[in-house]
Amino acid sequence: MTVTLYPCRKIITMNxxxxxxxxxxxxDGMILGAGTLEExxxxxxxxxDDRFADKVLMPGxxxxxxxxxxxxxxxxxxTGFFDRMDPDGVVHGGCKDIEAxxxxxxxxxxxxxxxxxxxxxxxxxxxxxxxxxxADLDRVSDSVPIGIMHASGHIMNFNTPALxxxxxxxxxxxxxxxxxxDDGLPTGELKGPDVMTPAGVHVxxxxxxxxSDAAGMRAFGKLCVRAGVTTATDLAARLDENxxxxxxxxxxxxxxxxxxxxxxxxxxxxxxxLIAQVEDLRDRSTDMCRMGRIKVxxxxxxxxxxxxxxxxxxxxxxPNGLWYITPEHLETIxxxxxxxxxxxxxxxxxxxxxxxxxxxxxxxxSDRPAADHRLTVQHCQLADQAQLARLSKLGACVNFFANxxxxxxxxxxxxxxxxxxxxxxxxARTALDLGLTVGLHSDAxxxxxxxxxxxxxxxxxxxxxxxxxxxxxxxxxxxxxxxITMGAAYTLKIEQEVxxxxxxxxxxxxxxxxxxxxADDLRDIGVWGTVQGGRIFEAAAL
Amino acid sequence: xxxxxxxxxxxxxSGKTTLVNRLLRxxxxxxxxVLVNDFGELAxxxxxxxxxxxxxxxxxxxxxxxxxxxxxxTALLQxxxxxxxPDKIVLEASGIAMPGAIGASVGLxxxxxxxSIVVLADAVNLxxxxxxxxxxxxxxxxxxxxxxxxxxxxxxxxxxxxxDLIARAAQGRPVVDGAEASNNLILAQRSARPMPxxxxxxxxxxxxxxxxxVDIEEIAKGLAGDPTVVRAKGCVxxxxxxxxxxxxxxxxxxxSPAPSEAALGVVVIAVPDAS
Numbered sequence: 047m048t049v050t051l052y053p054c055r056k057i058i059t060m061n062x063x064x065x066x067x068x069x070x071x072x073x074d075g076m077i078l079g080a081g082t083l084e085e086x087x088x089x090x091x092x093x094x095d096d097r098f099a100d101k102v103l104m105p106g107x108x109x110x111x112x113x114x115x116x117x118x119x120x121x122x123x124x125t126g127f128f129d130r131m132d133p134d135g136v137v138h139g140g141c142k143d144i145e146a147x148x149x150x151x152x153x154x155x156x157x158x159x160x161x162x163x164x165x166x167x168x169x170x171x172x173x174x175x176x177x178x179x180x181a182d183l184d185r186v187s188d189s190v191p192i193g194i195m196h197a198s199g200h201i202m203n204f205n206t207p208a209l210x211x212x213x214x215x216x217x218x219x220x221x222x223x224x225x226x227x228d229d230g231l232p233t234g235e236l237k238g239p240d241v242m243t244p245a246g247v248h249v250x251x252x253x254x255x256x257x258s259d260a261a262g263m264r265a266f267g268k269l270c271v272r273a274g275v276t277t278a279t280d281l282a283a284r285l286d287e288n289x290x291x292x293x294x295x296x297x298x299x300x301x302x303x304x305x306x307x308x309x310x311x312x313x314x315x316x317x318x319x320l321i322a323q324v325e326d327l328r329d330r331s332t333d334m335c336r337m338g339r340i341k342v343x344x345x346x347x348x349x350x351x352x353x354x355x356x357x358x359x360x361x362x363x364x365p366n367g368l369w370y371i372t373p374e375h376l377e378t379i380x381x382x383x384x385x386x387x388x389x390x391x392x393x394x395x396x397x398x399x400x401x402x403x404x405x406x407x408x409x410x411x412s413d414r415p416a417a418d419h420r421l422t423v424q425h426c427q428l429a430d431q432a433q434l435a436r437l438s439k440l441g442a443c444v445n446f447f448a449n450x451x452x453x454x455x456x457x458x459x460x461x462x463x464x465x466x467x468x469x470x471x472x473x474a475r476t477a478l479d480l481g482l483t484v485g486l487h488s489d490a491x492x493x494x495x496x497x498x499x500x501x502x503x504x505x506x507x508x509x510x511x512x513x514x515x516x517x518x519x520x521x522x523x524x525x526x527x528x529x530i531t532m533g534a535a536y537t538l539k540i541e542q543e544v545x546x547x548x549x550x551x552x553x554x555x556x557x558x559x560x561x562x563x564x565a566d567d568l569r570d571i572g573v574w575g576t577v578q579g580g581r582i583f584e585a586a587a588l
Numbered sequence: 589x590x591x592x593x594x595x596x597x598x599x600x601x602s603g604k605t606t607l608v609n610r611l612l613r614x615x616x617x618x619x620x621x622v623l624v625n626d627f628g629e630l631a632x633x634x635x636x637x638x639x640x641x642x643x644x645x646x647x648x649x650x651x652x653x654x655x656x657x658x659x660x661x662t663a664l665l666q667x668x669x670x671x672x673x674p675d676k677i678v679l680e681a682s683g684i685a686m687p688g689a690i691g692a693s694v695g696l697x698x699x700x701x702x703x704s705i706v707v708l709a710d711a712v713n714l715x716x717x718x719x720x721x722x723x724x725x726x727x728x729x730x731x732x733x734x735x736x737x738x739x740x741x742x743x744x745x746x747x748x749x750x751x752d753l754i755a756r757a758a759q760g761r762p763v764v765d766g767a768e769a770s771n772n773l774i775l776a777q778r779s780a781r782p783m784p785x786x787x788x789x790x791x792x793x794x795x796x797x798x799x800x801x802v803d804i805e806e807i808a809k810g811l812a813g814d815p816t817v818v819r820a821k822g823c824v825x826x827x828x829x830x831x832x833x834x835x836x837x838x839x840x841x842x843x844s845p846a847p848s849e850a851a852l853g854v855v856v857i858a859v860p861d862a863s
Contacts, residue, residue, distance in 0.1 A: 213698040221692040240693035244661045284658065314658030316626050354722075366725055372600045372684045373722060402722050 049073045050580075051092035053083065056561055057103045060531050060546035070103065072553040075580035079549045097582075098574075102561045104527070105546050106276025106554030106576055107497040110445050110534035111391075111424050111487035114280045114306070116269060118262025119166050119195075119491050122250070123154040126167030126197055130494050133268035135585060143173055144182055151186040151194075161190030162208070164250040166491070169197040171457060172510075178203045179227070180234025193249030195242075197453075199492055200350040202242045204234050204249065212245035257289060263296045263306075270304035271583045273496045274556030274573040277535070277544055280308040281391065281424070282341050285327060290337070297334040303576060303583045305334050305554075307538050309341035309391055312371060317378040324388055333579075336540070340383055340390045341424075343370045345399040348427060348462050349454050353396030355428060361464035367396060377406050384416035389539055391445075392421065397428035404433060407440045416441075422485070422537040427471050428463065431480075434473060438480040443537040445485035446472035448504035449493040451516075455509035469516035474504050478525060485534040486526065501526035502568035527562055553580040590701040591668060593677040593694050594775055597687025597730050598708030599717055603740035604680050607708065607769060611678060612636070612651050614771050619650035621667045621674035625682045627655050650674070660690075661697070668699045676703070676775055684726065688733030704778035707734035708766075709754060711745040718753055731758035735778045736795065740766040752860055755790040762795040762855050773797050773853065780851035791818060796854040798824045804832055808841045811856060822854030 050072045057067040059080050067080035071089050078089045086092070117133060124130055124138045125147045131137045141147045147168065155163050163186070170178050183192045183205035191208035195201075209215040209232055217230040223237040236242050243251075258266065258280075270278055283289065285308060297306055310324050320340065328338020345367055346352020351360055352367035359366060370393075371379075383390045394400050403423065410416075422443040423429070427450060429437070437444065450458070450472060459468040470476075477484050486500045505526045507515050514520075521529075535545030544552050559572035575584040596604050608622050613636075627645070639646040643663065645653040652674065656663035660679075667677060679694065681687050687705045695702040707730055717727050731737060737754055739747050742765050754763055762781065764773065773795075798807075804826050811817050820836040823846040833846040834854055 214696060219696070221696060222689070223693075224696075238689075240661075240689060241696065244697065311658075314626070314656075319626070368686070369684050369722075369726055373720075374600055398722070 047074050049078065049089045049092040051083070051086055051094050052098050052103070053094065053096050054098045054103050055100050057547055058527070058563060059548060060105050060528060061548040064548070067547070070547055070553075070555070072580050075553050077547060077549060077551050077553050080547045098557055101574055102558045103547065104274070104556040104558060104562065105531040106544065106578060107274045107530050107556045108534035108538070108545060109270075109273075109275050109278040109488060109490070109495060109497055110485040110537050111281050111447075112278055112490035112495055113282065114258035114263055114266045116491035116495055117264070117266025118258040120265055121262070123151055123163065123165035124167050125150055125165045125194055127169045127172040128494075130167070131272060133265035133272075135272060135588070144176070144178060147178070147194075148182065148185055151183070151192065155187055155190060159190070161187070161192070162249040163187070163190055163192045165192070165194035167197050168194045168203060177225075177233065177235060180204060180206045180209060180232070183234060191249050193246055193251065195251070197492065198347065198349055200347065201235060201237045202246060204236060204245055206234075208245065208249050209234065211248040214245060257284065260292050260296050263293065264302075267303045268588050269495050271576050271588060272573060272585045273498075274558065274576055275304060275495065275497060276554035276556070276576050276578040277305040277307065277538070277540070278495070279538070280306055282311045282343065282393070283308045284314070285310045285323070285337065290327065290330070293335050294330070294332065298332065301581070302334060303578050303581070305336065305544070305578070307336040307339065307540070309339045310337070311341045311343060312375070312379060313343065317375050317382065320379060321382045321386065321388065325386060328388065336538075338388060340379065340388055341393065342376060342379055342390060343393040344376065344403065345369060345394065345396050348395055349457055351462065353428070354398040354402075355396040355463070356398045356401065360462060362461050366398070373402060373406065376402070377410065380406060380421070381410050381414075384410060384419045385414065387416075387419075389419070390421050391424050391537075393425060394423050395425045395427055397430065397433065400426060400429045400433050400437075404436045404440065407442070408436075411440060420537070420539055424487070428467060429473060430470060431473070431476050434477050434480050434482060438477075438482045443483040443485065444477050445487050445534070445537055446474050446477075446504065447489060448472055448474065448486040448500050449488050451507045452503050452510055453493050455507070455515045456511050456513070459509070459515060470519065471516065472504070473519050474521045474525075474529070475519040478521060483533055483536045484525075484529050485537045486529045497530035498562065498568045498571055498573075501530050504529065505568065523563065523568070526568075554578050590699055591673065591677055592703035592775075592777065593679055593700050594703045595679050595681055595687045595691045595694070595705045596708065596774075597681045597685065597690070597705060597733065598683070598710070599713070599723070599727055599730065600683030601713060602683070602708040602710040603766065604708055606740070607738070607766075607774070608678065608680055610769070611771055611774060612647060612653075615649055615651050616771070617649060618676065618771070619672070619674040621651070621670070621677045622653045623656050623660070623663055623667065623677065623679045624653060625656065625680060627653070664694060664697055664700065668697065678775070686729055686733065688729070691733065702778070704735040704776065704781060705733055706736045706738060706774055707731055708738045708740050709750055710740045711747050711750040712741045714750045714753055718757065728757040731761065734758060734761050735781050736773070737761050737763045738766050738769050738774075739763060742766060748860065751792045751794075752790070755792055755860070759790070760793050762793050764795040764797060768797040770797065770799060772799055772851075776851040777849075780849055791857045791859055794856045794858065796822070796856055798822070798852050798854060801825045801827050801829060803827060804834060804843060807854070808834055808836060808843070811836055812839045812841055814858070816858040816860075818857045818859060820854055820856045823850040823852055824854060825852060
């Protein structure tokens with residue numbers, strides 16, 4: 047078996063015993079060690095591969111909360127406000143106003159005049175919050191159905207032909223998710239999955255909006271390479287038999303570049319069936335496709351005012367959000383999962399949802415302790431110090447939605463929770479000080495898959511308008527880099543296999559053009575590509 | 589032709605599944621399609637089952653059950669397009685769902701029209717649920733969306749306590765006891781139901797189900813003589829078979845011919861019984 051030795055400009059190992067090295071030795075997809083040339087020469091005659099001689103290596107980055115859907119969305123037209131790179135490395139410029147959106151869509155329609163035309167990433171918040179209407183989209187086409195998903199994933203805009211196809215262009219509609227214009231007809235904005243999904247099928251969005259097909263999975267793999275990611279998650283999957291077989295097949299392809307950890311969401315099955323299915327999936331996992339984990343969705347989103355928040359509630363007076371699970375079912379699922387050592391991640395946005403989770407865990411773990419259950423509280427955006435202290439004692443991990451500071455931080459300050467709570471959102475400093483393991487995430491496709499950006503967001507807490515929001519919750523560069531490697535690995539219970547560059551772990555590396563420990567700005571660091579299980583993936587050669 | 593759909597809402601354990609079973613058993617030739625979140629506890633008598641095909645169970649007499657899991661809309665379209673079409677659809681909402689939101693959404697599906705929203709409240713658990721701060725507003729929102737509230741398990745706990753709580757959480761919504769929840773009553777059109785009558789004093793709003801011909805004068809006198817009854821209004825069938833509108837306020841009552849589409853039943857607004 048060949049020993050390959052990679053000399054590098056610098057290797058950041060995340061191994062506290064040996065934080066930096068110049069060389070890493072790899073055999074059969076496994077790291078033999080990181081150290082000096084001399085130290086590693088004992089492994090036998092190596093092949094020296096010096097392609098990384100001027101690169102900086104980090105452990106392969108781990109995105110602890112994203113969705114494979116990010117890959118599938120790129121078959122649709124990107125209309126977001128921010129520049130974004132597609133799986134082929136093409137950067138799509140942000141659409142800075144509605145005219146830019148219309149021009150982008152018109153160009154897409156020219157390529158596929160038959161339609162229907164679907165787009166994504168729209169964020170009118172940045173257009174001075176003017177609402178986009180069907181009249182706007184009718185300027186792209188008044189005959190081909192068009193539908194555009196907003197960046198939040200909670201709203202879609204349609205043109206007149208699409209509304210007609212969905213049978214919604216009629217007066218007398220009375221639905222909270224369908225705003226009406228002065229003419230009594232829908233404006234073209236549809237809010238919430240209940241109304242978006244049935245209309246979305248007429249513009250090329252699938253019924254299972256979170257699902258990805260095989261092509262989307264492959265595209266997602268490319269995005270991982272471009273972001274330096276070697277392990278990612280599909281954090282809310284239905285995982286029906288068809289999807290499972292597709293995932294096992296695609297991720298088993300010899301050149302699939304990322305390990306995918308998937309979580310079965312709790313919707314649509316009884317708690318008992320959920321547990322049984324996930325136990326079965328655990329047994330069918332492979333190195334590249336890790337199943338057998340549960341995602342419980344407790345509440346909605348803060349910017350959609352559907353998260354469950356404690357008093358004093360939403361800053362703009364909106365009524366409290368929605369529960370997506372009963373406390374009884376939450377308790378049943380956690381109890382059964384803990385008893386079977388099945389890991390649970392919870393979508394827990396608002397602080398009332400966090401509180402219910404804390405109390406439910408306290409009840410269960412008082413009855414029957416569960417060694418190292420490592421329940422991971424995803425988003426956990428509004429948790430305060432007292433809640434984080436209790437989560438720490440309960441053995442939970444947290445994975446914060448750090449990108450929110452940048453993308454919606456100003457909205458949280460101005461509208462959703464107000465200045466005081468906006469400044470404590472995603473309290474990474476507090477959590478680390480309490481001894482919690484912290485992950486940081488993008489929730490791609492909600493925000494782009496790019497852990498170095500996400501680390502920057504937690505380090506600086508800078509909003510889109512340039513304010514630092516809650517400086518007391520900033521974490522250090524080193525802590526942020528730890529969070530997107532070892533921290534995320536720990537939340538997924540794979541920290542003994544990946545997350546650091548040290549003997550015995552998988553040869554998963556992020557290959558960087560610059561040094562993330564000393565760079566002025568983490569966002570500026572170029573990603574050359576990755577090494578995953580010893581296989582080399584150069585972004586420019588994808 | 590549009591298919592009428594009744595939403596059955598109510599928190600976990602409120603008796604929705606029991607009611608669904610009862611509706612199916614009493615279908616009496618009417619082809620009811622029931623959509624349930626999952627087959628979980630839906631114990632359909634084995635001898636009723638004619639065929640099972642994945643998410644659909646066909647029952648004797650033309651009724652079907654369909655589990656919708658996490659994709660209600662697909663299941664709904666499947667039911668709508670069945671041949672032969674069902675006469676009515678009953679949609680059992682999940683225990684945490686907002687029946688009002690579901691009702692608004694299903695009404696958008698071409699070929700389906702919301703018939704009404706019926707929410708179940710379980711007399712045993714309602715006080716506990718409303719006192720649970722995590723759930724108070726959820727339960728209140730569920731109840732307030734109802735065209736008709738059915739109190740279940742009234743034999744196991746005081747239905748009057750539940751009536752008091754409902755009078756506060758969902759003012760003026762007509763309430764009926766589970767024992768009276770016939771197919772006709774549950775599956776009636778909301779347009780044929782009495783409108784909710786808001787009132788300031790947390791009065792009880794009962795629905796007297798009157799499916800059989802009655803002596804109207806006797807009923808009216810009974811209500812007028814009941815010191816707790818404030819107002820009453822509704823449609824009853826006279827001994828001679830005429831649909832008659834009864835309107836009562838305090839001791840005064842009038843009778844007049846009722847519109848033909850009016851559902852049978854009288855809404856009675858009463859002060860809570862001091863005893």
